[in-house]
Amino acid sequence: MKVRVKLFASYREIVGQSDMVLELRDGATVQMLVDCLKNRYERLGSLTDVIIASVNKKYARDDVVLSEGDEVALLPPVSGG
């Protein structure tokens, strides 16, 4: 299945793009997607152990199972206000 990935702030700069489409096997979880990206982009892996993610603009736990067409975002620690 295909999911859309969005990257922000420092993650966007490390990966070098803000948007991508990933092909994952059916039943893949948020954790699997994050691991996949950590492997592909070494600096993302070395930067932090835990990466906060959202699915379809809601904060999502690591074990959430993804579906075709989901929008998954990797969110660095926020710093608004």
Next chain:
Amino acid sequence: MKVRVKLFASYREIVGQSDMVLELRDGATVQMLVDCLKNRYERLGSLTDVIIASVNKKYARDDVVLSEGDEVALLPPVSGG
């Protein structure tokens, strides 16, 4: 000696004027001035036991001794803001 007396809000309405000059004996205190006005204006006496006063625009205790030309104000409970 003469002191100037200022009255505000409910006290002003009870007394019917906002400004007056009182003749007091030398050595008179804030308490004496307040008692003198309470006697003269019955409703002022019955309204409240304690009347807060200022002398020359500073909060003053009852036992402060007044001087010729002082400006004494009787201040109802404040309600700004």
Next chain:
Amino acid sequence: MGSMILVTNDDFSVDEVLRKIRNKRTGAIVSFVGVVREDDSGRKIKMLEMETYKGMAEKELSDLKDKAMEKYDLEEVTIIHRIGSLSPGDNIVLIAVASGHRKEAFAGAEFLIDELKKVVPLWKKEILEDGEVWVEGGH
């Protein structure tokens, strides 16, 4: 110096105060605006009359400002209190506090309005549908 103490008949612009109050170290500005309620604990208010002891009110406000700036780590403090006739929905008072960080700004602003209601010679008369009443004691 963006700080200011003012007791006035006129309305104020919060934007103007907030523009003047900030300096290079300002990260947080907390402001409190008191508004004339139409309904005060069941009393239907047609109008408010605010009276002050001119000179003493300004002095007390200025002392409070100094106390707050010492007690909390504040950069600037502006206090504007209106007097005269006010209608429901009108601004009564503005307290604006600029600080490096927000904790101090919140604490300073709350301290100032709490103290203002206790010590500053200002009196509020509510003109109701069926009479008028001097409000006693800050609330």
Next chain:
Amino acid sequence: MGSMILVTNDDFSVDEVLRKIRNKRTGAIVSFVGVVREDDSGRKIKMLEMETYKGMAEKELSDLKDKAMEKYDLEEVTIIHRIGSLSPGDNIVLIAVASGHRKEAFAGAEFLIDELKKVVPLWKKEILEDGEVWVEGGH
């Protein structure tokens, strides 16, 4: 309904927000304005770049507003957060809370800015004299 949630490139008018947010029961309006410091813990800031996750930020802000209105006794809540390039002295964020009484308004406003800094997808990059840094974690 005077409440509003907005993430925008444009500056805001506090006067305008405060005019819209009040209703017949409003006695107190507390507002918090975050300002770009020129000096952040010794770092000399030339510029700030604020980035957001459009859509999610608004949803998180709206959830926070609902949470605050339930937790405290608030009448209306407006939150405006700026994004894009900001200079020292510029406004970053406005939180305005209208309530019948001041205690709830202060508590609600402080809760909102504390939570905003923890959960709303907004990121701050400081452009310094000698480089740039993504700020991590609300402070």
